Amino acid sequence: MLRRLLFGSSLRIIAVIIVGTVAVAALMLSLAPEPESQEPPPQIPFAQTARVTAGSGAIPVFGSGTVRPSEEIDVAPQVGGKVVWVSPRFQSGGRVEAGQALFRIEEADYLYRAQEAEANVAASRVVFLQEQEQASIASAQYELYAERRGAGDPPSEASPLTLREPQLEAASAALSRDEARLEEAKLALSRTQVTAPFDGFVREESVDPGQIVNPGQPVGRLFASAAVEVVVPLSDADAALVPGLWGLEAGDGARDVTARVIAQYGEATYAWDGYVDRGESSVDAQTRTIDVIVRVPGPFEASQEAQSGAVGGAPPLLVGKFVDVEIEGLSPQDYFQIPRAALQPGNEVWTVENEGVVSIVPVQVLQRANDEAFVTGALRGGQAVITGGLQFATEGMRVQTASGSSR
Structure with a gap:
């Protein structure tokens, strides 16, 4: 009984303490001063x-394009026959020089024709000399006949046949004909050897010894190594920045508008100097751009500048390579x-x-x-x-x- 009384008294004391604490806290909050209100600072954005x-x-006018040859031809013989020899350089990727023999056609038939033509010329020359001598004799005989007729008779003109003029003209024409046939035979004989027209590279070839070829039959393809071109499509706004574009004449060698062609090989970047050769006179129907032609002389020599380190030496500017181009534009x-x-x-x-x-x-x-x-x-x-x-x-x-x- 005593324990119950003590426990109830403890609960009442604890309740009194809690109520007093809450009352004191409420009193302190009510007596605290009000905080001063401030307007937020203005929000100024950061830029x-x-x-x-x-x-x-x-x-600078920037563009890009693909390298293409400035000159490219099909190799085809002008006479037909059996191929008896092909140069080791005349194969895909081979480098050739101007005047170098690419392959030869059997020349026996053409040699015989040349010899026959020489014999015909010799015979025609004899006939011509004979007619020339006979015409001279005929002219002298007619002059003697005219003197014997005397001064009283009216002079008469000799006919061309009497003076053998048509015969002499025919002999001369026959000689000229046979001489032309001889030159034609010699020309055909010289054409049994097919040569490169310029310094360049072999893009492709399809001829072997023993093969029969016909006149005009393509057996290979060459492109010149002296220069290459890059077709750079530009918008009309960019093309307007190229100085004197529409006054440039193709192939005149003017290098007033300079350009740089930049190519990536592996991890390295190389550059070649070039110039604007011309601008196309029409707008591309699909892209609505203007093609500006940049010419690069000496593309297969080492590049003039390496913009970053490379291993294995500087490469040439290869045909078919996609490159970046920087053209020197106007100077406002x-x-x-x-x-x-x-x-x-x-x-x-x-x-x-x-x-x-x-x-x-x-x-x-x-x-x-x-x-x-x-x-x-x-x-x-x-x-x-x-x-x-x-x-x-x-x-x-x-x-x-x-x-x-x-x-």
Whole structure:
């Protein structure tokens, strides 16, 4: 009984303590001072910026294309017969020189024809000399006959047959005919040996000793090694930056508009110097681009510049290689280079002035390179332009940049 009384008293004491603690806490909260209310700071967006560079010199025009031969021909004999010899160089990938024999056709038949033609010329020359002598005798006889007739009789003209003029003309014509046949036989004999018309490479061949070939039958293909061409499709805006494009004459050798052809081989990059030879006079119906032809002299020599280290020596500029091309374009007086990321839709640039104020500047785009754009407009060198961080901008808005709290 005593234990129950003690336990009840403990519970009452604990309850009193808890109620008192809650009452004291409520009193302290009610007496605490109210916190001062403050307006949230203004939200100024952060923008990434870069600097405008004042341009100088020529604006590069970038393009790409595939290397093709500047000259390429089919190899075909001009006379027929059996092939008796083929040069070891006349095979796919072989290098040949101008005037070098590629293969020979059996010449016996053509040699006999030349000898027969020589005999005919000799016989015709004898006939011509005989007729020439007889014509001289006939002329002398007629003059003697005219003197014997006396001065009183009217002179009469001798007929051409009397003076043997037609016979002499026929003999002369026969001699000329046989001489022409002799030259033709000699020419056919010389054509039994087929030679390379220029220095170049063999793209393909299909002839072997013992094979019978006919006149005009293609048996191989050669392309010149002196130069190659790269067809660079450009938009009309890029083509307009090529100086004097439409005044260039194909093959005139003018090298006023320089270009560089860049090719990748393995892990290394190589470059060759070239020039713009001409522009096509029509627009491609599918791509709506203009083909500009860049010519590269000496493509099979070592490249003039290696842009990165390589193993195994410098390669040639191979036909069929896909390459990048950089053409030296126009040189405007006032233009600027900006990061391509700074060029906004609608050809606008967002500049950042003092105190982080944004201005929207319209520009005219001259060229878009890999990471740069060349433009004209109301810009200045060193000016900050927004390259990221904003989805949209309005005239006069404020931004924060890495160089300051509001710029």
